[in-house]
Amino acid sequence: MKNLIIFLLMCFSIYIMIPKRNEKCHWQEEFREKIFFGVVTKKMIDGSQHSIPYVFISDLVSDSKDTIFLYGDQGNCYSVIQEGDTLKKDKGNDIIYKIQKGNLSFLGIVNFGCKK
Numbered sequence: 821m822k823n824l825i826i827f828l829l830m831c832f833s834i835y836i837m838i839p840k841r842n843e844k845c846h847w848q849e850e851f852r853e854k855i856f857f858g859v860v861t862k863k864m865i866d867g868s869q870h871s872i873p874y875v876f877i878s879d880l881v882s883d884s885k886d887t888i889f890l891y892g893d894q895g896n897c898y899s900v901i902q903e904g905d906t907l908k909k910d911k912g913n914d915i916i917y918k919i920q921k922g923n924l925s926f927l928g929i930v931n932f933g934c935k936k
Contacts, residue, residue, distance in 0.1 A: 857907075874888065
């Protein structure tokens with residue numbers, strides 16, 4: 821009986837630790853809610869954090885700094901983005917646009933592979 825109780829407690833502990841939401845879907849939802857219109861000041865792959873690609877943006881409207889997390893992006897947007905690029909993204913979608921010489925052009929779609 822004692823072994824059964826220990827086993828059940830261990831199973832319950834493991835169940836509690838399992839994430840309830842799909843991480844990829846969570847990343848997709850967070851990205852979809854982002855809004856930015858600014859210049860890429862830096863891009864880096866953080867080796868100390870499992871090689872996570874980050875893009876740092878200085879927003880031209882609000883003068884705020886934003887960090888875009890692109891770990892797991894299957895759209896490969898990180899490789900297309902360059903420092904100095906002016907990027908725009910509206911809330912409610914996953915599309916990033918690049919602004920060049922006043923023209924808006926498609927840069928890519930951020931896709932974390934969410935399968936609901």
